[in-house]
Amino acid sequence: MALMPKRAKHRKSxxxxxxxxxxxGNTVVFGDFGLQAMQPGWVSAQTIEAGRVAxxxxxxxxxxxxxxxxxxxxxxxxxxxxxxxxxxxxxxxWAAVIKPGTVLYEISGVTEEAARMCMARLAHKMPIRxxxxxxxxx
Amino acid sequence: xxxxLKVAARETTGKQxxxxxxxxxxxxxxxxxxxxxxxxxxxxxxxxxxxxxRHARVVELKGAVNEKALVRDMQWDVYGIxxxxxxxxxxxxxxxxxxxxxxxxxxxxxxxxxxxxVEVIVHTVExxxxxxxxxxKIEINVKxxxxxxxxxxxxxxxxxxxxxxxxGDVLLLHCVKPKVMGEVAPAEGAVAEPEIIGRKPGDExxxxxxx
Numbered sequence: 001m002a003l004m005p006k007r008a009k010h011r012k013s014x015x016x017x018x019x020x021x022x023x024x025g026n027t028v029v030f031g032d033f034g035l036q037a038m039q040p041g042w043v044s045a046q047t048i049e050a051g052r053v054a055x056x057x058x059x060x061x062x063x064x065x066x067x068x069x070x071x072x073x074x075x076x077x078x079x080x081x082x083x084x085x086x087x088x089x090x091x092x093x094w095a096a097v098i099k100p101g102t103v104l105y106e107i108s109g110v111t112e113e114a115a116r117m118c119m120a121r122l123a124h125k126m127p128i129r130x131x132x133x134x135x136x137x138x
Numbered sequence: 139x140x141x142x143l144k145v146a147a148r149e150t151t152g153k154q155x156x157x158x159x160x161x162x163x164x165x166x167x168x169x170x171x172x173x174x175x176x177x178x179x180x181x182x183x184x185x186x187x188x189x190x191x192r193h194a195r196v197v198e199l200k201g202a203v204n205e206k207a208l209v210r211d212m213q214w215d216v217y218g219i220x221x222x223x224x225x226x227x228x229x230x231x232x233x234x235x236x237x238x239x240x241x242x243x244x245x246x247x248x249x250x251x252x253x254x255x256v257e258v259i260v261h262t263v264e265x266x267x268x269x270x271x272x273x274x275k276i277e278i279n280v281k282x283x284x285x286x287x288x289x290x291x292x293x294x295x296x297x298x299x300x301x302x303x304x305x306g307d308v309l310l311l312h313c314v315k316p317k318v319m320g321e322v323a324p325a326e327g328a329v330a331e332p333e334i335i336g337r338k339p340g341d342e343x344x345x346x347x348x349x
Contacts, residue, residue, distance in 0.1 A: 008332045021216035032258075036217065061316045064257065091331065101216035109255045109316075135261065136218060137193075137240040137275070 003045040003071050004094040012076050012088055022101035028135040030066045031106030033115035041128040042095035043104070045071040050125045051105060058118045063109035069096040098128060140206060140270070141194035143185055145169075147202035148178040165221050169199065169207060171228035177203055179226070186221055195237065195272045199226065208235055208269055229269040236303050238262045241294075241310060242275040249285040249313030256280055258311045263291060264303035273297055278310065288312040 018040035028034040048067060055065045071094035078089040098104070105122060107115045116132055123130045148159070148166060156166050165186050167179040179202060189197060189209075199205050207226035215222055229235060240262050247256050263276055278294055292306030 004330075005332045007335055009335050011331065011334055023216070026216055027218060038217070063255065064316060109257060131217075133218065136214070 002094065003048055005070075005072060008074070011074065011091060013074055016097070018097060018099055020099060022099040025068060025103055026101035028103060028106055028133055029068075031064065031108035032135050033108075033110075033112065033119065034068075034103040034106040034133045034135075035119045035122055035126075035130050036133045037098045037102045037104055037126075037128050037130055038100055039098075039128040040100055041098050042073070042075065043069065043071070043098050043127060044075070045094045045096075047125060047127060048096065048104075051122045054121045054125055055105065055107070055118050058121055059107075059110065059114075063107055063114070066106040066108070068103050068106060069098065071096045073097055103133065104130065140196045140198040141189055141192060142200055143181060143189060143197040145179040145181050145199050145201045145203060148180040151178060160222075165224060167224040167226060169203060169205070169226040169228065171207075172230070174228065179203070181224065183221065186224065190221075193274050196229065196269050197226070206230070206269075208237070231270075233269050234266055235269045235272070236264055236266045237272055238264050239273060240275050242277050243280055243311065244277045245279050245281040247280040247283040247287075247313050249283050249287060252285040253315060254285040254313040255316050256283065256311055256313050260291075260304075260308060260310050263294070263308075263310070265296070266301040266303050267297075267299055271297075271299060273300065280311070280313070283311075283313045285313050285315070 022037075026036070048069065048071060052065065052067060059065065073095050074091040075093050075095050076089040077092040104126070105119070107118060110118070112134070119132050145167065146164075150159070159166055159180055163183050164180040165183050167181050169177040169179055194209070196206065196208055199207050206229055208229045209224060210227040211225035213222040214220070241258070241260070243256055243258065247254070250256065265276070267273070276294060276296065278289060280289070283289065288309055289311050290306060291302055291304045291308045291310055294302065294310070296302060
């Protein structure tokens with residue numbers, strides 16, 4: 001089963017708008033290096049998982065990967081070749097709402113070079129522009 | 139020898155004025171401490187960047203004020219690229235201050251050869267020392283860290299004149315087997331749905347019948 005909440009208050013949610021920048025979750029906290037979003041967007045549970053797989057294949061049991069985002073938002077869609085109307089579509093997948101500045105993944109226990117290589121592989125999976133960041137010291 | 143930083147007095151406060159100040163290449167700052175009046179300052183962002191490159195913690199302020207100060211706090215923008223604001227705290231000669239200092243892992247742990255990895259739990263420690271002698275980092279040697287071994291704050295060797303403020307039994311790092319990242323099985327057929335809070339099992343069937 002893909003990443004999704006265990007319990008939810010409502011089955012469907014409104015789309016909403018992504019306004020402003022991330023004021024929380026915008027620094028590297030757990031690891032030494034991170035991948036920071038530079039654009040707003042939705043990152044689906046499938047994409048988050050694809051990133052995790054790409055990272056774990058590169059890391060091969062070295063270091064540790066932290067996933068800093070979780071898909072809380074149900075995204076609905078209307079089936080193909082369906083006439084308009086008849087209400088809102090059914091939940092299709094779950095997505096994380098990403099504001100610019102959000103740190104998506106973090107890595108620890110590897111060299112900077114290895115972390116950069118790993119994050120580059122991960123960045124290719126992302127639907128938004130991202131950048132490599134380091135932990136801020138002092 | 140402390141880093142010299144040119145500062146100008148800042149008369150204006152408020153969002154609009156500060157915005158203009160930043161566009162002009164200045165960073166707002168404040169100087170406080172020792173029970174004296176706070177002073178609003180402005181620092182050139184190039185000078186501040188140079189100070190950051192040299193990892194200076196204690197600076198000699200010149201210009202609007204001529205005092206020695208400790209960089210107490212810094213506010214960064216969303217991406218952590220630009221400095222938004224700096225807090226300077228007045229210090230006197232030989233004054234002891236408590237600051238957060240990052241830790242750095244040195245050496246190769248034998249536990250890594252045994253199939254483990256060194257996991258840092260706490261990345262900074264709080265220490266007390268003379269303001270002039272704040273270390274850039276606290277080095278922790280892991281040459282004797284075997285698999286399952288732990289290093290607590292009390293185990294850290296500190297430079298002379300430095301006192302650990304962080305409680306002794308705080309775990310800083312340990313050598314553990316890498317956690318296998320939980321595999322997420324692909325969803326089969328229809329998307330599984332989470333439990334809806336406050337909804338009984340029969341409700342869904344009723345809704346479907348109404349449609």
